[in-house]
Amino acid sequence: MSTKSNVGAVWINESKLLLYSKSNPNERFGIESWEPNFTSLINKYIIFEGHTVFCDVQQSNGSDVQSHSHAYRSVLRAAIQEHGSEDEDDKKLIALYELIWSFCEVLFIEHLPGGCVLPYLIELMQWHFPQPLETLNDILTFEEPMDHPKFWDCVMSLLFQGHIQEASALIKITPDGNELNSFLDKMPLLQNFSGHSLSEFKLSWSMWQENCKQSLESTHFVLDQSSDIMEILCGNLDTFIKYKDLAQTWYHLMTSYLLYSMPTVTVVTLHHHARDMMGVYKDYLTPLDEILFSAMEFDAHAVLTQCISQFRNSWWLAAHLADILHRAKSIGRH
Numbered sequence: 001m002s003t004k005s006n007v008g009a010v011w012i013n014e015s016k017l018l019l020y021s022k023s024n025p026n027e028r029f030g031i032e033s034w035e036p037n038f039t040s041l042i043n044k045y046i047i048f049e050g051h052t053v054f055c056d057v058q059q060s061n062g063s064d065v066q067s068h069s070h071a072y073r074s075v076l077r078a079a080i081q082e083h084g085s086e087d088e089d090d091k092k093l094i095a096l097y098e099l100i101w102s103f104c105e106v107l108f109i110e111h112l113p114g115g116c117v118l119p120y121l122i123e124l125m126q127w128h129f130p131q132p133l134e135t136l137n138d139i140l141t142f143e144e145p146m147d148h149p150k151f152w153d154c155v156m157s158l159l160f161q162g163h164i165q166e167a168s169a170l171i172k173i174t175p176d177g178n179e180l181n182s183f184l185d186k187m188p189l190l191q192n193f194s195g196h197s198l199s200e201f202k203l204s205w206s207m208w209q210e211n212c213k214q215s216l217e218s219t220h221f222v223l224d225q226s227s228d229i230m231e232i233l234c235g236n237l238d239t240f241i242k243y244k245d246l247a248q249t250w251y252h253l254m255t256s257y258l259l260y261s262m263p264t265v266t267v268v269t270l271h272h273h274a275r276d277m278m279g280v281y282k283d284y285l286t287p288l289d290e291i292l293f294s295a296m297e298f299d300a301h302a303v304l305t306q307c308i309s310q311f312r313n314s315w316w317l318a319a320h321l322a323d324i325l326h327r328a329k330s331i332g333r334h
Contacts (some may be wrong), residue, residue: 002235004267006020007022007186008021008022008025008211009126010058014280015301017031018031019031022322023272037191039204040049040086041083042079042080042083042086042087042091042094043314043316045082046079046082046097046316048159049075049079050072050075050316050320053068054136055325056068057327065109065324066109066110066111068327069326070322071106072101072324073101076094076098076101077098079094080095080098084167088198088245093311093314095318096317099124099128099292100288100295100307100317100321101123101317103251103292103294103302103320104294104303104321104325106121106124106267107270107296108269108295108298108325108328108330109324109325109334112199113267113270114264114266115266116190116198116263116266117265117266117267118190118255118258118259118263118265119147119191121251121255122162122255125161125252125256126161126162126163129161129248132155132157132158132160132161132163133163133166135153135157136154136166137155138143138150139151139154139155139170145170145173146173149168149247152225154170155167155225156228156243156246157169158230159229159232159256160243160247160252160259161256162189162259164184164187164189167184167186168181171229171237174223174225175222175223176223176226179215179221179226180226180229180230183208183215183230184233186208187208187233188204188208188263189263190263198264200262201264205264206307207262209234209235212230212233212234213232215230216231228242232260234256234260235260235261237257237261240253240257241253244280244281249281250277250278250280250281251274251289253281254274254276254277254282257277258273270296271296271297274292274293275293287306288307288310289309291303291306291310293299298330300325300330300331301331303321304318304321304325304331307321
């Protein structure tokens, strides 16, 4: 409590505080209580493991914020993987923590080469939306993979997530496979251009996509889905919106669209694209979406305030994230 306040407090138990007057301890102001969420194994895990990271952070005097952020994120992912089967509701909650933390890490903490954010977002979407690879494994058990009811949805989803080789393997068995894969196999990927300049990548990308557009105009594809694939490679927004249900969320669709339209998008312009994609899902937005959008606007204060409001029964995320963002000098910087 602040020394300027006349209010004191003592613990009654782990979820109740007795408030009293400092000047007259016999004067009671009441009891503040909340519903703790510390009983499940997954929550106990992040509390204990998070405390270990927190102690390391305090001893580091604010150095190496990036590695400490990675450590917190690893705690959250390990909790989901090791204890997620024990309580589905708690698993979903920790997955939200991890998603928010990961976005904040990319936007506020990571050292992005050239400011290019897309490779980090692709990795994030692949981790949070594993269904395409799970469906792929099921498809490969079919004697005739194209007979699988989700064959084409899986192909599109793999493309949306940047699983280019996996998508190519399925496309290979389709009537238009050779033509489509002649472009997929040559698609420049930013993460594969280490050692090359950003200008070299942009040149290679623009030449590749121009070839895609020429093929789309001149080639008669056997299947409509093949034309849609070429539309995706050409970065046609209408086609992405057509398949928006496969992306499930605006930030997934945004990431997918940028992969094929603006792969060198920088972190400082991301919020413009976010606003456009949020409009596509305007009838389905939740408080989580506001948190992520605040992060894209570099409003760390709003992120923390919204986390406190959204997760009233546990301040784990808000407390540790506030500490990390403070040490990264992100709070109040913008």
